[in-house]
Amino acid sequence: MNVDVGAVRRAKEGNIESFEMVYAQVAPDLYKVALYTLGNTHDAEDAVSETFLEAFKGIKNLRDETKFASWIMKILSIRCKRKIGQYIKDKNSIDIDEIMGLTSTEGDPTQRAEVLTALNELKQEERLIVVLSVLQGYTIREIAAILGCPQGTVSSKFHRTLKKLKEKLS
Amino acid sequence: MFSRKDMLPEEDIRQIEERLQVLNTDLGLPKSLSAEELHKRLTAEDCRNFREAGHPDFMYWQRYAGMVATFIIVLMGLVAFTTGMIPLDNFVASSTAADLPAAAEAAPRAEIGAMDMDEIPAPEPEAMIEEAVEEAMETESVSDSGAETAYRSRLYAAGVEDITAALGQMEGVNDVLLLSEAPAASGSNTKMKSSSVKAPDATWQKEFTDVPGESADILKSDGTYFYYYSAPAQAGQEGLVNIIEAKTLTNVATISAGVNDGTELFIRDGRLVVVSQNRQNTAEVLYDASVLVNSRGESVESARLKEAAQRRGTGYGITTVSVYDLTNISAPTLVRSFMQDGSYQYSRLVGGRVFLFTEKAVDRRLALEEEGLLCDTLPVVRDSLSGGSAVVDAQNIAIAPESTAQNYITVSMFDVAQDNEVITNSVLGASHTYLSDGAIYFCYDVDGSSVGIMRMAVGLSMNVLSQTVVKGSMEEPFAINRYEDTLRVGTVTREGGKTYSNVYTLDNSFHPVGSVEGIGSGEQVESIRFVNDVVYITTDRETRPVYALNLADPHDPVILGQLETEPLPANFRMIEGSLLIGVKEEEGSPLRLIADDVSSGWIEDKYEDDLPGAGGSSAAATDFRALLYNSENQLAGFPVICRQPNGSLQNWGYAVYTVNEEGLARKGIVSHADVLNESIDQQRRSVLRGRVVGDRLYTFSGSVVKAHNVETLREEDTLRLV
Incomplete structure (x- = not known):
């Protein structure tokens, strides 16, 4: 995510328009992460909108403007986890049809459906780690900070998840 | 489990990442998530505060x-002391209790630093709670020493100011505080590595198999009736508690559990206890005007009460305990309703008394701001027998020293059969708990390299009276255990890129009496399990050794050695003296029931049986409540999903075995499914529990209860649930 650090600074100083500008810069990525983690648009929209509100209220406490992207991603990951915790047990699935409908004009739909099906076999936390790493480009260390987990835990989960995906996709 | 050799080659990783890139397309942002639309959700006050x-x-x-x-x-102060304006002697006598923590803090972290005092003696491990209550009555009357009072005053808050001060000192990874799990220790502290006490999550077994009393569960029986909670078919619908007469297999009554996120039951003394996590229609009841007040006593304006309540209900979570009188079994009467905010952790019934544990994440920003509401700073409870909602008195809140976990663990206890007062205590900064005879242990991370443990004595009241710190991190809830007056703790230390485990034993006064450190150096610890006086530590070395230590003499733990054997299953039951049974799931292998003999202290793989198929899963692998053992018939049962090599279903039902010292024998797999597919309707027929009453085995799924002959498993009766 590319974020205007100057706008973040102005947002911290109380400029609402600047906050909305930096939010707009990160919103598509936030939505993507939430959607692939939670598996449906309704919950993803809930998680992102709650993230907006919490970030709005908390940005004055952000110490380092250059860390805005990972900071707001942490807020989102916490929101996603709370959503997951609210699910009746075993609600784990991705609404593949719904997501396919969002991207129907791009790329190879067969490939995408295969990957979504494989992703559907993962637990939500596993999806979150993979999405943050592969689609968002965060390092294991950064993901550990975002999720509040030990780095070793994230590393082992990441590699186990890739192994699972390899078996599903092969 | 995971080790370096399990990492995929770089090329494989790249290939998978390339395939995942098909998802990295523009999904478009819904209009509802545009800044313009979200701005409309901000209040004028939000914008004013922002500016x-x-x-x-x-x-x-x-x-x-x-x-x-x-x-x-x-x-x-220095000037006053050095010039004699204030005599130093005035402070010496009253600092006795304060010296204890200072002395303990000076102790090197590598050793166990007990910061306790002469403690109320704990009851005998085998004592029922009634005996523990009697003992507590005796000791409470003599325990009112000045040092103890001073020590309690050190651990407990004196008022809300202490709570806000503690919250103000807590630093997370960042200062944006949400209604979230405890953040990891700050990365700016170079002493801290990656270890921490993990907050419980949905994948952890929240309860232990060797603690007093019984766990709540979706199915209970008194031998005449079954009390069974069936979840709704779809989210947003009501769940139902069914009261079913066993003999006739008829539904005699149904109680609505409302729209909830999970419900469990107890049955005791002619009363049914229904524990539900349910935040949608209870928020406005719990968060009433009496707790939606700021520090000046001013309530939220009436037009905003509902929104404020619902927001908190969704964010913090609410757990409700409803007690029904069953005098007229066909018309149960609600006699009590108790609510507590926070997400439900677990509950336990010990000697007629319910213990309810919830975790409430503190939104520190809300708690510390000038207009912060009481309900954002403190846990909230409500008892139908005593009136409206109330915050937990700050003087009943202990603060975990040096913890950075911004959450409360709240425990409430009350008698099922009597309408006495609910007693509630909270610990700010705790991460998880262990319930033992007469005591509750609260565990939390200290600096990322040690575990703090607070001991709460439980009798007629609850009191945190002692606290200690041990080296390492506690990575799973099974790693703390009390056996015959000794508390045993297994921890993991990560230093300089190496990992090893430690075992500590502490006596009844929380004094360290024995330790073994450096077990399995360089190996990733997979699990730590205490079974009677032996602890088994499994690591991820290629041969997956299990280290066994004998703790029979807590002053002198003895390493028995390494066992080249399969580790114990995650959840097991002790049957027939020293036989452990458990269900193992392993990817790429069939589901397996195993029975291990631990009578010699070693794990002797005695018997095992693979279920049909090439793979499978069972709720009993992660939830011991799903594993049935009936000693009268020597019958074991558990839910199973067995799959063929291509992933399609092979069996879906409830596996039944006879299990004894002489072996395992599979009697069969009973099923509720009409056809073998994973449609929504068939998923509702997935068997969740089994129970033996008389000469019948009863199996329970989401939509059906069946009765089978316990010998032949022949189906004898069926009840379709509403």
Whole structure:
């Protein structure tokens, strides 16, 4: 995510328009992460909108403007986890049809459906780690900070998840 | 489990990442998530606060002013002492209790630093709670020493100010505080590595198999009736508690559990206890005007009460305990309703008394702001027998020293059969708990390299009376265990890129009496399990050794050695003396029931049986409540999903075995499914529990209850649930 650090600074100083500008810069990525983690648009929209509100209220406490992207991603990951915790047990699935409908004009739909099906076999936390790493480009260390987990835990989960995906996709 | 050799080659990783890139397309942002639309959700107050808070010069001035004020006070104090204006002697006598923590803090972290005092003796491990209550009555009457009072005053808050001060000192990874799990220790502290006490999550077994009393569960029986909670077919619908007569297999009554996120039951003394996590229609009841008040006692304006309540209900979570009188079994009567905020952790019934544990994440920003509401700073409870909602008294809140976990673990206890007062205590900064005879242990991370443990004595009341710190991190809830007056703790230390485990034993007074450190150096610890007086530590070395230590003499733990054997299953039951049974799931292998003999202290793989198929899963692998053992018939049962090599279903039902010292024998797999597919309707027929009453085995799924002959498993009766 590319974020205007100057706008973040102005947002911290109380400029609402600047906050909305930096939010707009990160919103598509936030939505993507939430959607692939939670598996449906309704919950993803809930998680992102709650993230907006919490970030709005908390940005004055952000110490380092250059860390805005990972900071707001942490807020989102916490929101996603709370959503997951609210699910009746075993609600784990991705609404593949719904997501396919969002991207129907791009790329190879067969490939995408295969990957979504494989992703559907993962637990939500596993999806979150993979999405943050592969689609968002965060390092294991950064993901550990975002999720509040030990780095070793994230590393082992990441590699186990890739192994699972390899078996599903092969 | 995971080790370096399990990492995929770089090329494989790249290939998978490339395939995942098909998802990296533009999904478009829904209009509801545009800044313009979300701006409409902001209140005028939100915008005003946003603008006014953005004055960095003011914030820095506040911080420096505080530092200068502190310096001046300390300087004046030094001047006063050195010039004799204030005699030092005045402070010596009253600092006895305060010396204890100072002395303990000076102890090197590598050793166990017990910061306790002479403690109320704990009841015998085998004692029922009634005996523990009697003993507590005796000791409470003599325990009112000045040092104990001083020590309690050190651990408990004196008032809300202490709570806000503690919250103000807590630092997370960042200062944006949400209604979230405890953040990891700050990365700016170079001493801290990656270890921490993990907050419980949905994948952890929240309960232990060797604690007093019984766990709540979706199915209970008194031998005449079954009390069974069936979840709704779809989210947003009501769940139902069914009361079913066993003999006739008829539904005699149904109780609505409302729309909820999970419900469990107890049955005791003619009363049914229904524990539900349910935040949608209970928020406005719990968060009433009496707790939606700021520090000046001003309530939220009435037009905003509902929104404020619902927001908190969704964020913090609410757990409700409903007690029904069953005098008229066909018309149960609600006699009590108790609510507690926080997400439900677990509950336990010990000697007729319910213990309810919830975890409430503190939104520190809300708690510390000037207009912060009481319900954002403190846990909230409500008892139908005593009136409206109330915050937990700050004087019943202990603060875990040096913890950075911004959450409360709240425990409430009350008698099922009597309408006495609910007693509630909270610990700010705890991460998880262990319930033992007469005591509750609260565990939390200290600096990322040690575990703090607070001991709460439980009798007629609850009191946190002692606290200690052990080296390492506690990575799973099974790693703390009490056996015959000894508390055993297994921890994991990560230093310089290496990992090893440690075992500590502490006596009844929380004094360390024995330790073994450096077990399995360089190997990733998979699990730590205590079974009677032996602890088994499994690591991820290629041969997956299990280290066994004999703790029969807690002063002198003995390493029995390494066992080249399969580790114990995650969840097991002790049957027939020293036989452990458990269900193992392993990817790429069939589901397996195993029975291990641990009578010699070694794990002797005695019997095992693979279920049909090439793979499978069972709720009993992660939830011991799903594993049935009926000693009268020597019958074991558990839910199974067995799959063929291509992933399609092979069996879906409830596996039944006879299990004894002579072996395992599979009697069969009973099923509720009409056809073998994974449609929504068939998923509702997935068997969740089994129970033996008389000469019948009853199996329970989401939509059906069946009765089978316990010998032949022939189906004898069926009840379709509403």
